[in-house]
Amino acid sequence: MIIAILMPFLIALCIPFIAKFKYRIHTGYVAFAASLSIFLYFLTLLISGKTDILYHYSWIPSLGLDLTFYTDGLALFFALLISGIGALVAFYSIHYLDLEERLGSFYVYLLLFMGAMLGIVTSDNIYALYTFWELTSVSSFLLISFWFNRKASTDGALKSMLITFLGGFALLGGLALLHLVTGSASIREILTKGDLILGSDWFPLIVVLLLLAACTKSAQFPFHIWLPDAMEAPTPVSAYLHSATMVKAGLFLLLRFTPVFRESEAFFIAVSIIGLLTLFWGSYMAVRQTDLKGILAFSTVSQLGMIMAMIGYGTEAAIFAAIFHILNHATFKGSLFMAVGIIDHETGTRDIRRLGGLWKLMPITGIISVLAAFSMAGVPLPILNGFYSKEEFFASSWDLSADRAFGTGFASVLADIVPYAAVAGSIFTFVYSMYFYFRTFTGKSETTVAKKAHDPKFGMLLSPVLLVSGVILISIFPNWFSRHLLLPAANAVYGETMEAHSIHFWHGLVPALLMSLIVVISGILLYSTRSYWTGLYKLLPGRLSGNNVYSVILNASEKQTKKLNDHIVSGSLRQYNAIIISFISILTLLVLFGTNSFDLSNMDTSPVSLPQSLPELAVAVIMIAAAFGSTVSQKKLTAVIILGVVGYGLSILFVLFRAPDLALTQLSIETITVVLFLLCFRHLPEFKRERKEKLSKKITNIIIASLCGLMMMLVGLAAYSQRLFPAISDYFIENSYKLGGGDNIVNVILVDFRGLDTLFEITVLAIAALGIYSLIKLRQKGGDR
Known part of the structure; x- marks a missing residue:
């Protein structure tokens, strides 16, 4: 069964290569053969009476996310419709579309849509169902806008996507509430807990959200306005999406949960x-x-x-x-x-x-x-x-x-x-x-x-x-x-x-x-x-029209978005940083205190003894002075050097706390950072402070900086003071030598336990280096261009 569900996606991956030979063999025959084979498979299940087939793959067990596909009578009924009509549409499109059309793109979109619909009707996991649901919206957008050089096609595709995406968000909320109420992400298990759902305080909201999803997808009043505009798609698309498949997805959703709601x-x-x-x-x-x-x-x-x-x-x-x-x-x-x-x-x-x-x-x-x-x-x-x-x-x-x-x-x-x-x-x-x-x-x-x-x-x-x-x-x-x-x-x-x-x-x-x-x-x-x-x-509808309402909402949202964007995207780096830092700081502090997550404990901290702690205190004072000095410096070179003192001071603290490997890492990073700062500042205009800066601006800067500092300090203290889960460090201490063969725990973690992470990080750096090298070579060849 899983092969039949995945086949449209697998064939879609091959279509771009097959489309290169479309003048020898029409690309549509490949899509037709794939659709027909899927239909014949489900037809054999129908004839043999094997309707209850289950495929389970544990995807993310810790989150309870499993890929489970199940074919009962309803799933088999829709699967036959999707694949059977899909095969006929693929064959019809061979004779409808000209060879000069973008056949590769068309059949990729068509197969993606078919696979997504098969995923919807056979998924047992609600989050897998939602993923396939949204994929139908994306692939239908691509199919409707296939003739993208026509404005009516792109407008119709945009309208269908916006309306069905609205329903998609509602579907996600409804499914999440079902998961919350029943404690299960399996549709089969949810259907057995109808009394629990009907008696829940969330039941009215669940019904509204799922009904909104179904109405937008199946073009129910007043969300039906997207369907006529979607007729700008090629006729094979209309015959497939708007008669047998996409518009039936909303009906399928209600049918699937009818045992609970009826x-x-x-x-x-x-x-x-x-x-x-x-x-x-x-x-x-x-x-x-x-x-x-x-x-x-x-x-x-x-x-x-x-x-x-x-x-x-x-x-x-x-x-x-x-x-x-x-x-x-x-x-x-x-x-x-x-x-x-x-x-x-x-x-x-x-x-x-x-x-x-x-x-x-x-x-x-x-x-x-x-x-x-x-x-x-x-x-x-x-x-x-x-x-x-x-x-x-x-x-x-x-x-x-x-x-x-x-x-x-x-x-x-x-x-x-x-x-x-x-x-x-x-x-x-x-x-x-x-x-x-x-x-x-x-x-x-x-x-x-x-x-x-x-x-x-x-x-x-x-x-x-x-x-x-x-x-x-x-x-x-x-x-x-x-x-x-x-x-x-x-x-x-x-x-x-x-x-x-x-x-x-x-x-x-x-x-x-x-x-x-x-x-x-x-x-x-x-x-x-x-x-x-x-x-x-x-008289009816007269001037009243759902399309007019849609146009008014769309135009108003575009105008307001443009105004907001023009106000925010002002070109001021200070304003960008102020907005980002303020938002993160306020949100973090609200969550920290709103959930009673802040807790200060000194049970695991080292005791403070003034004679023994004088070196650490001296370095800390120097770092604080350097941090403050970087903010009042009048020269950009001086500011960079003073800022470097903070980083090197941290390296000294690592040495004092007997962490030489971290100290060496910090020294390397700090040296590179200072060099990069100097390289960047060389190309920036002179560092000039506004002597007559407004008092309100200075106060705003102080408030934002203090807020960010407070947030970082409290998060650090709270993270250290709380132990919501058993410490993972014990596992690494016990197994670094046994499994990794090394005494340096940090190195073993980076190379063995997190080896793939490190590999991909190196890969990203290599790709970035190649990109930079290519840009440099292009500039050398093109001169000032």
Whole structure:
């Protein structure tokens, strides 16, 4: 299993070298082979029934950080989606992207994203999950901004990164609180301590933080604004990230922790309201769009909202329906994105106002689109998988009040309203699906588009054909998928073993069917009269827009940051030092006294006897006088020499305290330091003191210097006086000769016990020396340049 998870990262390391031969063999075939092999591995696990596989590697045992990967039914379900859709997208991109593109970079980013998503769904350690979570944000930023010469691409990538990073910080806080409450970083162990979490004072904050992470990643209202702008990415990226993988990461997060949260009414209220609101708003806004990818972007928002609502319901039927629709959405939405990529590739436009009549010009693409769009709409046909999961959604919404008991009045009222909200949101889903298909493939086509429009070669058609075949295949054999794929995943989410769930096209005249008929009839009426009611968009949203809010916040933060930066970065070395030293000193002192960490003890100190201590006292007085003299000296050379007295005085103290090796080291360091000071001062302007320096400036300098000195003194005293842990010196005393073969303990520590540290320090010095030597040689060759 670990090889399958690490394979995308390993292949990504090889891609830059393979990309050099892209004119002989397309780089995409390597990414396709890697993705396909991962998919086949997880498929063998599914067929063999081996779902509970655990891989454990102890990473940092002292901190309790382990790399543990676990494949239960839910992880296997998502792993198959990630690798399977990834293989189809990699193959599709071979024919979509031109050989002159930066193929090496594209497939590196794509494989990094795939590996990160596999890491999210299989990680058992919460901190590993967070690491992979943030890696998806970084790699998606690189994919969305792939065409970085387009401002819209970089702006869309920046927006997606900022919003998803906000959720990432929230996720880290929520996971840390879960670790604090449960005392475990293992997700499997956390899920067994649901009562402890629900009874914790931190529970409301945990829910808010995890919900914020899920909403930003899965484009829930009002954080959905990043998804339409991310459509500036190449179409293979949209088909992968925004239909099957990245936007499903937030849903996966909630599904993974649903066994803990599903009994909470607060969780039900928050998640259901957000999901239904997103369903309605996304579908409502999709009808307004004129860009084909824009329509699909808002349609994705609405579909994600529907799945989110079902997760919020928390009932057995709703959890199963959510898993089922995740699968169906990946098939019909992935094929729709690829169809749009074909239209754009062959006609040169995605503007729906310039398209029309493409059915005669692009019949295969039209068949793909009609099956996928009608499945997305939930049209009641037995070969459309979208209808089956839409029926499950309606059924779980209608039966919510009966399947779940609520203790609060608001939750009960919400449960009664849920079916009506589900129907209202789904009506616009039907409208935008019809709008997408009929405005693109029926009617008259524009002359310029008609001249170049035709179906592409088989290579570009293969991936969307296979995906839309999945739409039909799932519809024909729904119970096979239910038994082998959906039910194990739903059991992992529900936390209990569900009964076998039978899926049929005809259930009789049940409320779910009546809800579907209401959606179809209302949708047809609204689509037929679209020109009469689209003026509503001038009122709602009108000028109100999440994008406007985002722009205001971004512009204001940039202006304030620039003002703060201009104020701080003034070019004054004194100001920089004052800020840094003051901050460190105040923070250290606050922590020292705020945590009662200061303790003064003289139990281990040497007794002070005046006759015996006169040499040490004399050297100390000289050092204090030299330190003070360096501050009042009028010449820079004199200041450097006097400052050197302090260092050499410390060397004498080492001799007096019988530490000759430290004395020699200090002498060497001090000599080099003085020489370096002199070399630097030679190139600096004359050392002039401001005789008329303001009194406030002098007082500020005295306060900062005293604060820093006080901080260093107290930290030194506190560090010596306290022994929070057993002294490590005993270990070195006992083992320096036995294990290191040397009597000089300090040398043995540096060479043997900390040999790698010393080696890397020497390596850093060597690299720095080479860099300096190269700069000197360049200057010699280039003269004054």
